[in-house]
């Protein structure tokens with residue numbers, strides 16, 4: 387198990403030394419000042435609740451207080467990014483030395499971990515999940531090296547839909563000498579499977595969540611990284627100063643006010659998912675539907691390319707995952723509105739190989 391100071395030693399030396407950009411407004415904490423520091427236009431052309439002529443709070447303090455309350459963490463354990471994709475990129479840039487260090491991914495999984503690593507010239511060690519989509523721990527511990535700095539575990543995993551059990555996460559957290567990122571983008575569809583409560587025990591844990599999925603705000607671009615306050619401070623040093631815009635923050639606070647509505651929408655989507663599963667399983671072009679903790683289903687078909695094209699020609703877009711490891715002939719289908727799901731089934735019923 388890593389201590390906090392051992393964890394902080396993983397930060398790249400240039401990032402450790404970095405003195406972040408600071409605006410004059412960071413230095414002023416009173417209210418009602420005359421703001422002549424940031425070369426903004428003093429006139430707000432829009433309505434008064436959306437002050438877009440001024441830069442937003444670089445540390446999104448108000449939003450973090452509200453998120454801290456609903457998630458049961460402290461505001462210092464929260465980083466907000468331009469989607470959780472921003473956090474993926476920042477974690478790699480803070481901990482991995484280009485052309486020297488590596489990250490680990492468990493395939494099939496979300497594609498941005500390896501894209502961000504490759505952009506930063508960081509090597510990707512790819513391990514394939516077991517046939518039941520669990521992690522092969524022995525293969526992982528045998529395959530890493532001292533230059534492996536970050537492991538990404540997607541739970542629930544995209545595109546397989548399953549969450550990883552706590553034993554697996556804790557084995558990795560306690561034995562791996564690096565940063566463990568658990569990407570919980572789909573966690574609101576199975577809230578009991580979150581690993582946020584492990585944060586206080588493991589300084590090397592980063593949990594990612596997002597407002598893009600269950601919270602219905604993909605267009606606002608807001609993602610969260612939860613971690614030890616020292617790690618959060620490191621990510622904050624490296625991020626662009628004003629990474630989340632005023633309109634997005636305004637949507638976020640409205641979404642948090644409507645949290646109970648969102649929760650009932652989420653349970654509707656989860657029941658729709660199970661209904662969709664039953665209906666898909668009855669189709670002759672479907673071989674099996676995998677279990678899911680998320681808002682999508684991984685569906686093994688008789689011929690993914692052909693079913694995919696048939697759906698596309700009928701105006702339905704799904705994700706063809708047939709070229710991903712363990713996903714031969716699989717489509718990933720997002721749970722839509724009830725009439726969209728019915729239309730999907732109706733079209734698939736008329737599919738002929």
Ligand code: PMP
Pocket residue numbers: 468469470471472496540543544569571572595596597598604607608609
């Ligand atoms: N993680 C996973 C597992 C995802 O599927 C996605 C989006 N498809 C993201 C992260 C990124 O989400 P965002 O940047 O919108 O927060």
